[in-house]
Amino acid sequence: MSVTVASELETYLASSPKSAELSARAREIIPGGTTRTSTYLQPYPLYQVSGAGCRVVDLDGRERIDLLGNYSALILGHAHPSVTAAVQAQAAAGASFAAPTPPEVALAAELVNRIDSIEQVRFASSGTEATMFAMRLARAFTGRTVIARFEGGYHGSHDYASISGSVTDPALWGARERPNPVPDTAGLDPAVLDTTVVLPFNDLEACSRILTEHADDLAAIIVEPMLGKSGMIPAQDGFLAGLREIADETGAVLIFDEIMTLRLAPGGLQSVVGVRPDLTTSGKIIGGGLPVAAFGGRADIMQLMNPTTPGFLPQGGTFNGAIIGMVAGLAQMQELTTGTYASLNANGERLRRGFVDVLRSHDIPAFATGIGSLFNVHFSTQAPHDYRDAILGESTVLAEFVMGLINEGVLLAPRGMVALSTPIGEDEIAEVLDAVERVAARNAARWVGRLS
């Protein structure tokens, strides 16, 4: 994110001298000053020191409303009393053991009971590991090698997740209906390019054509039921059901990556669209703020992880199922009733409409795409339907808007993403929309010209 408007940047710099100082020190010993690309920010990120409910406090003592909840993980907000109590009690009784524990079974049961398609489940410590194992399982189950994935999809940072997820140079993309497999990063094993097929999101005909050509080698189709990192772009009606049909025809394993979208309904977005994948990956909310992820699905596939199965897939991981994460996740999941999801999603829709109404009242062309408690603001004259739309429509206005909101006491992702948490109610929505109004009012004159 780079902001050229002197006023927003000056306010940011003036209000965060301690973050500036710590960031300068951090950059000497941590490349870029942070261990997570998504928390890197120009000129420097704000260092956060505490959070309670929907509010966080930075190193300079400034409090803000947090509209991001660690990229959607903190669905109950920060330091929810049930989660805090569970973690405190467990910390005093041992954080992890080289043994399975009762809360691991309880959290597994919670997922199996909520998500119809998950008959059996395994835990991991990150979504990256969960998608890596889901892909490996699909290969082992089918005896095939090719993984089909979507342009602009995000499945973490292992090699097979790092193809065509964030390529911003249109010259590399290839034809829209037949995207090139392009590495997202240096350092990948080039062999991964030969066994990855890249698909265009929301274009079922093109997907069908490409996948049929690869039918004999196709191990899996992995898809986010709503493109998350690329801007909260929902699948169009029938798209996911169409992928289910293609998977059935080709014998490929259909993997839904619901690491972000599990928060939209007790049974995940799959329960809303009525499509049953073979495997599902989840994470974020299931750990109550601690590093927990999971992959699960059809028992006949998952049984390949069972050590009594000949040629089983081993799953190392010192912290897989660590009890402290299991109790945190269990405490968080048990707070989530059907009513919780419904009111959270309703508030999300209300805030989403509010963002757009306020921006458009200043003639600023803007869209907010998403579902329920997850949305992304786009400054463009057309709503994006796939990754390319989102990239091509991207404007430097977004960075200024995000910094403006930070200055007004509201945090969202630099890419314009919002993930509501339950402590955000009517008063907080009004407070946020007032902030959007102030930022829009003082910048509209410059932005409108740049966006038309």
Ligand SMILES: Cc1ncc(COP(=O)(O)O)c(C=O)c1O
């Ligand atoms: C859809 C999706 N898949 C995978 C991941 C990777 O999860 P993690 O960051 O826990 O490795 C994320 C993280 O944002 C995600 O949103």
